[in-house]
Amino acid sequence: MKIAVTSTGKDLSSDLDPRFGRTSHFLIVDAETLEFEAVENRQNMELPQGAGIQASKTVVDRGVKAVITGNCGPKAFKVLQQAGIQVLTGERGTVQEMIEKYKAGALKALASANVDRHWV
Amino acid sequence: MKIAIASGKGGTGKTTVATNLAAALHRPVTLADCDVEAPNAHLFLKTTLDWSRPAYAFVPEVDLNRCDGCGECHEICRFSGITVMAGMVMTFPEMCHGCKGCMMVCPTRAIREGKRTLGEIKRGTAGQIELHYGLLRVGEAMAPPLIRQVKAQIDGDRDIPVIIDAPPGTSCPAIEAVRDADYVVLVTEPTPFGLNDLVLAAEAVRTLKIRAGLVINRADSGDDGVRRYAEESGLPILMEIPNRREIAVAYARGRLMIDAIPSFQQRFCDLYERIAEEIEGVKV
Numbered sequence: 001m002k003i004a005v006t007s008t009g010k011d012l013s014s015d016l017d018p019r020f021g022r023t024s025h026f027l028i029v030d031a032e033t034l035e036f037e038a039v040e041n042r043q044n045m046e047l048p049q050g051a052g053i054q055a056s057k058t059v060v061d062r063g064v065k066a067v068i069t070g071n072c073g074p075k076a077f078k079v080l081q082q083a084g085i086q087v088l089t090g091e092r093g094t095v096q097e098m099i100e101k102y103k104a105g106a107l108k109a110l111a112s113a114n115v116d117r118h119w120v
Numbered sequence: 121m122k123i124a125i126a127s128g129k130g131g132t133g134k135t136t137v138a139t140n141l142a143a144a145l146h147r148p149v150t151l152a153d154c155d156v157e158a159p160n161a162h163l164f165l166k167t168t169l170d171w172s173r174p175a176y177a178f179v180p181e182v183d184l185n186r187c188d189g190c191g192e193c194h195e196i197c198r199f200s201g202i203t204v205m206a207g208m209v210m211t212f213p214e215m216c217h218g219c220k221g222c223m224m225v226c227p228t229r230a231i232r233e234g235k236r237t238l239g240e241i242k243r244g245t246a247g248q249i250e251l252h253y254g255l256l257r258v259g260e261a262m263a264p265p266l267i268r269q270v271k272a273q274i275d276g277d278r279d280i281p282v283i284i285d286a287p288p289g290t291s292c293p294a295i296e297a298v299r300d301a302d303y304v305v306l307v308t309e310p311t312p313f314g315l316n317d318l319v320l321a322a323e324a325v326r327t328l329k330i331r332a333g334l335v336i337n338r339a340d341s342g343d344d345g346v347r348r349y350a351e352e353s354g355l356p357i358l359m360e361i362p363n364r365r366e367i368a369v370a371y372a373r374g375r376l377m378i379d380a381i382p383s384f385q386q387r388f389c390d391l392y393e394r395i396a397e398e399i400e401g402v403k404v
Contacts (some may be wrong), residue, residue, distance in 0.1 A: 050200030050215050057194075058206040075200075075212055084205055 001031050003102065005095045006069040010038040012096040018070025021051030027095050028062050031103060034096070037062075052076030059087065061080040068098045068107060077113040089114065122282040123302035123395055124263055126325070128317025130288035132307045133337035133361065137162040138285035138376045142249050144388035148280045153253035154267045154297035155287040156239060163374050167244030175254065175384065177265045179213040180222045181234030193222035202231075207382075216263055216359065218228050226340045243273065271297075282390075288317075290324040293379040298325065303399050304332040305391075310342035315349055322355060335391070336393045338363035356398065359391045 004025045006023035006039040007014045007110070012034065017023040031037040039058060042053040056079035059067055066086040080087050090098045101107050125138040125398040135153070139161050142151045153161035162169075170370070189207035192313040196390050201216035202209065213236045223231040247262040256263055266323070267287075274282055286297035298304050304325045318334075325332045334350055337358035350357050361377075370380030378385045 050212070052214070053200035053203055053212060059204055059207045075215075077205070079205065081212060082208065082210060 001066075002064045003029050003099065004062065004064040004067045005029060005054050005098050006067075007038070007095050011115050012036060012099075013094050013112065015073055016068070016070060016095065016098055018052070019111065020067070020069040020072045020076055021047075021053075021055045023055065023069070023110050026055075026058060028059075028064060029095065029099055032098055034099065036095075046120050050075075053079055066102070068102060070117040072110060072113055073115050075117065076111040121396065122276075122301045122303075123234040123398060124304045124330075125264050125282040125307060126294060126298050126321060127288050128319070129293075129308065129309045129314055130291055130319035130357040131260060132170060132288075132309050132314060133335070134288070134307050135161055135164065135285055135338070136308050136361075136367075136371065136377060137305065137335055138283050140163060141388050142283050143376055144378050144385050145281065145392060146248070148248045148250070148278075150250045150252070150274055150278075150280060151283045151285065152270055152282065153251065153273055153285045153399055154253045154270055155285060156254035156256040156263050156266045156270065156293070157287065157400075159253040159255055161285055162242075162244050162251060162394050164376055165244075165246040165249055165251060170243040170245055172240050175238045175266055176235035177216070177238050177262070177270045178218040178220055178234045179216045179234045180211050180343065181213060181232045182209050183230045183232060184209070186228045186230035187226075188228055188230075190227060192225045192227065195224050214261065216348065217262065227324040238262070239268075240264070241273065245400065257350075263287065264266070267293055267296045269298075289354040290320045291335040291364075294321075295324065295328070298330065299328060301330055304330050305335055306332055306343070306355070307335045307337055308337055308346055309338050309358040310341070310344070310346040312345060314342070315345040319349065322353060332400060333358040335360045335361065340354050358394050359387065 005027045006017040007025045009019045015049045019033045026037050026039040042064050043112050044054045052075045060083045068088045087110040125134045142149045153159045187209050191204040194204045195201045199215045202211045202222050241254045244251040252270050252273040287293045308314045333356040341363045347392045
């Protein structure tokens with residue numbers, strides 16, 4: 001099962017990036033084998049608006065079943081929810097720690113967006 | 121003749137200049153209050169409301185029976201107003217800028233013209249002044265389409281002066297308000313804040329290739345930075361309004377400056393003549 005983790009870098013030892021839409025990278029991780037793909041998100045970091053929607057598309061198109069991030073805004077949450085993707089929030093730690101916590105059931109699933117939308 | 125009253129900084133006196141200029145002329149004038157987030161010209165002019173009607177913007181409405189999830193609408197949309205993921209289309213009306221690109225590119229004609237309420241447009245009259253203004257719906261983020269609809273009410277064929285009261289700043293709403301003006305009056309105050317935002321506004325107006333001049337409000341306060349900038353950049357100073365308590369009192373009571381201090385009547389007429397000369401000057 002594939003999980004997307006918002007990440008400050010390109011490997012499993014990178015820290016969780018608390019931003020969803022404007023995260024630095026997504027690590028698309030296979031929870032069982034820990035094989036992963038790093039997806040840069042630079043084009044979304046510079047978007048004035050709609051970064052959450054674009055980022056959601058990035059993870060939905062890669063067929064993930066869950067997203068681990070810090071904060072998720074209303075539009076991104078709407079897209080992820082419609083696509084049947086669970087949104088979980090982690091606090092501090094590396095991507096690998098997030099995957100371990102996820103497997104141990106220690107992460108909180110969001111029932112709604114936990115931050116407000118951004119307008120420039 | 122279309123004169124836009126603009127400023128970088130808010131609260132410098134745009135509406136004061138626009139309303140007093142309109143009222144001082146004693147002739148038919150069209151005034152468009154394009155500050156749709158906080159229109160207030162009607163408060164000073166004491167207009168009677170002729171009509172008010174809702175204003176809408178285009179948003180895509182998708183017929184899910186026709187949509188095959190091809191994603192072309194997503195590809196053309198720069199604002200994520202419509203997106204397709206895992207073969208499923210979703211719209212975000214609040215992101216839509218209303219270009220209808222999605223409707224044009226949809227190969228299955230699944231997108232229909234929907235609408236969302238932007239706010240209201242209104243027309244009022246006070247003596248010889250015809251006032252058009254808009255009121256953006258609370259929560260609506262996109263002022264420019266509403267400003268366009270307010271400006272569309274102006275009858276450009278009639279040979280009467282048009283005064284545009286622009287919103288502050290240099291972003292899309294301010295640009296939309298001033299873009300087709302013959303002349304821009306930049307209202308500023310002689311403070312470091314006033315100067316900082318004046319420079320931004322003057323550069324924006326220059327980019328639009330519109331001639332501009334300055335009105336310095338509260339002219340006897342602050343420092344000489346604005347005047348030095350005016351001289352260096354060749355912006356003419358059209359009028360200076362002193363920092364007088366009577367003016368502030370009149371403003372706070374919703375009165376026009378020209379009613380509170382009658383000598384300003386002539387000064388606003390002079391301002392109009394000066395602007396007309398500046399516009400002529402460029403045509404010759």
